[in-house]
Amino acid sequence: MKRIIYLLFAVLCTSYASAQITKDDVSKYINEQNAPIQKAREAKDYKKLEGICNGMIKTFESYPQNIKEEADSYIGELYYNLACCQSCQKKKKLAVASFVKATEHQWVSYAHAVRDHDLDNIRKEKQFISTMYKIRGEGDYSYILKQGGGYVVKADSSLPQFTYLAPNDSNLVRIRQHFNLDSVAGSGNEISKIKNLLHWAHNVVRHDGASPSPESKNAIDLVNICKKENRGINCRMMAMMLNECYLAMGFKSRYVVCLPKKYINDCHVINAVYSNTLNKWIWIDPTFEAYVTDNKGTMLGIAEVRERLLSGAPLHLNDDANWNNKQKETQAEYLDFYMTKNLYRLECAVRNEYNTETKVNGKPLPAYISLDPSTTPESKSEKRIVTNNDKYFWQCPEE
Incomplete structure (x- = not known):
């Protein structure tokens, strides 16, 4: 029942x-x-x-x-x-x-x-x-995921380049100083810093999926409005907030919209952060304070998690994954069910910057790239490009 x-x-x-x-x-x-x-x-x-x-x-x-x-x-x-x-x-x-x-x-x-x-x-x-x-x-989300078409692996110079705002941008410097992110990240190695920033973001605001998105969507304003109105923010806002903090600390980062094949009741938004140590993108979810590893404890990226869900290879959710420090997340519910549903299509902004989705006079909203396994040719519009080229979608930031 x-x-x-x-x-x-x-x-x-x-x-x-x-x-x-x-x-x-x-x-x-x-x-x-x-x-x-x-x-x-x-x-x-x-x-x-x-x-x-x-x-x-x-x-x-x-x-x-x-x-x-x-x-x-x-x-x-x-x-x-x-x-x-x-x-x-x-x-x-x-x-x-x-x-x-x-x-x-x-x-x-x-x-x-x-x-x-x-x-x-x-x-x-x-x-x-x-x-x-x-x-x-x-x-049957596992069945749906397995029925999706394969990706195309090829170079394509016609597709736009993902960009990442440099940490010396004045707005990112302000975020870094405002939240004292150097202290938050700590003095450990790269992975330790990425995890510490995740834990901080999860705890600095609470998640509320029904909460409307504020007009101003930068990290400082999002945290301030939560404190002022004693409210939470939805998963998209949490991922955008953390994204700016990662960029401010010099990490290449995106917020990734994870979508089912057919939108029924919800989707989910998490972060992908590029690890120079591991030479790949890794999965970071501020809503559930979650990341995913293999059986050796190595952190995995969204593409790797998706592939392992398809193949049945081992996956491990961190033990302290939770919702609002009230409810523990289990691997069965979070990975095998919820995220299996939401990993059919993926979407990212082309420009990863400050105030990405805040409507400011004279500032155009970014275009988005959708990775869809059921799409054969690339389809392009002014605000959305749909591709099934996963090599392009998950390219190294320096490429």
Whole structure:
């Protein structure tokens, strides 16, 4: 069974003055269900849970069409939990029907369904098997990653050069001094400094995926607004903040948008930092204070992690990886599921600089390079170039 998350969707953050029901009505209704659902879950009272899920589905189905459409994936999650309740009670036909309904309402978490023991009683049912096969192409992220086309390895001078702002830039010097980054990085070796900056970024602000991006997106302003408003920032802002700090300390660094083949509910943004010691890009994730190594403890890059997920070669997530110092990240959830989903396509800004995505008069926003294994020829527009040339995408900064 999947725990229902009682957060309001974007739809509930919008006023529906012209509808019969308001966002406050929906919020109140959801909050009213928290206690009885939690109580039934703890008691494993599946009959009670079934009744609550059915009731919530009927209520959502009675809402205006605009609310139902925006909350479709939430309704799908309700149907999924309903299927689990019914499966646990051995109501096989009802459970299969509810599971099918869940997939019809955008619920496609194939990997979760595979390992959810609440569904064990219906796994041999023909319609369940056929439905699982149907959603595999959207929800089996390891399968999707392996089905992606191969990369092209060739030189291509027509593609733009990635650039990295020099650490003596006045804005980067200000960041270095403002945060006392020399002290943060420490006096150890290169890898030690990279890790210390990661730990600092993870702790200086908290992650909040629902937090809107501020207008000013440089490192100093991002940290200041978090302190002033007692708020967090999303993963993109965290990676951009850390990116400027790495650049300020003389590291070549990018923030990398990691995307699924089909955008369903989210993506993730991390950093790639070039290590001169290892002569390669390495994986750095400030949201989860995470990096990845091989079985000898050598840090790996995004391309290496992706390849090892495809081949089954050993991967190790650092033991202290966590979310907001509250929840430990496991390799199964972070690498085998979450990042397997989000490593199909990768995207970076061509220019890696100060205030990369802040709208400033006279300063054009950067173009982006997307690495997509399903793309054969390069496609180019003013703001986005799509390529399947991984040699170009992961080129050494000095090339």
